[in-house]
Amino acid sequence: MSFALSDVSLDATACRAALLAAAPSGASGGIVTFEGVVRDHADGRAVQALEYHAYAALARREGARITGEAQDRFRVEAVHVVHRTGHLSLGETAVWVGAAAAHRDAAFEACRWTLDAVKARVPIWKREHYADGPAEWVGAPEVEGLASHRSDP
């Protein structure tokens, strides 16, 4: 059960090896992995690059809680998550989630649940750079009081 941040490109082969290193040998019948890859468009806008900013101390703490909860919720041998930080180019992997279990149902469910929990709970912010306008923090609300601060004297 583990969660890691990485400021260098994720390698799917290395991520998978880390997952299997945490699983008891011979017990895992099913391995499900998810890779989230930087796409060239989002909501119809052309994306040129991304930045991920993590509140690292809390991200690691919350990430470890999530992988621990996954083990309690599902019959899994191991769950492993690696999340990128920093600047990402198109095609780079932003997040990798793997689950190994004796049975395939548990592996699918644990992988999906863990991915959704990471996205909902781990404090990592995504800034998209667009071809047609200024960069934006994805998912951030438009808050009048906040925005006005930027031009305060």
Place this chain on the structure above:
Amino acid sequence: MSFALSDVSLDATACRAALLAAAPSGASGGIVTFEGVVRDHADGRAVQALEYHAYAALARREGARITGEAQDRFRVEAVHVVHRTGHLSLGETAVWVGAAAAHRDAAFEACRWTLDAVKARVPIWKREHYADGPAEWVGAPEVEGLASHRSDP
């Protein structure tokens, strides 16, 4: 969209590369993969090894139909399946399924659906070798008329 049989060990890295080679560059936001690995036990019995026998011509035809149907059913960029044949040791991968899609929901659903369809429809038979008794064809019914033939003069 493709289905392949392999009589040599599956390499997850090579399988993933084949999936991505079939996906339009930059369009896939989510990649979900499944690996089915030979476990050391099945239904409470210790398993020593496995054999997979494929009716290759029909397996390839039905496998290609399944990956084609997956593309029709889900918003996926690519689906790729590789199934082992021959003798497998514990820990070897028996089947690899990967789906690449713009959105993660479609990638998860297509991977899971394709796996289930392959197991249900592709003519590949599994023979398990046990520590405590003779090998058996997994999933085969006990048919009196058939079994009796083996000892007919």
Place this chain on the structure above:
Amino acid sequence: MTKRLHLAHFSVFRDARGRDAESVETHAETPRDLFDELFSSARGVAPSPQTWARVAINDDLAAWDALLSDGDTVVFLAPSAGG
């Protein structure tokens, strides 16, 4: 008039016939007839294959009452566990 059919065997059917493949001269009109001839005649037991197995003719799935032609390849498909 008899026809010559080619068979490939897998799984429990291979075990039952003791071989991977064979050719037979037969009067069988359909896969159902052929199945009875190969697997049930010795005992008089009819395992009703259409309830638990499938059949392929010339490398594609076929109906149990399809008409067989001289030179066809027939494969009976036992249930399998797949991956």
Place this chain on the structure above:
Amino acid sequence: MTKRLHLAHFSVFRDARGRDAESVETHAETPRDLFDELFSSARGVAPSPQTWARVAINDDLAAWDALLSDGDTVVFLAPSAGG
């Protein structure tokens, strides 16, 4: 009596403050007080952060009405899209 608090800023809060981190002398008793002081005082606008944001004290999630102590590190967490 004032307390000294350390802040790290991310996302829209970093943009609003124009820096990654800072230390402040404040009378704020709770994260809610501190939020109002930092982000709403200039305009008199209260963005009701408890409806759309979270807060961490000393690297763990905390309540908006938790009591702050001298030397605490506070981080306001805007909604994020994650992976």
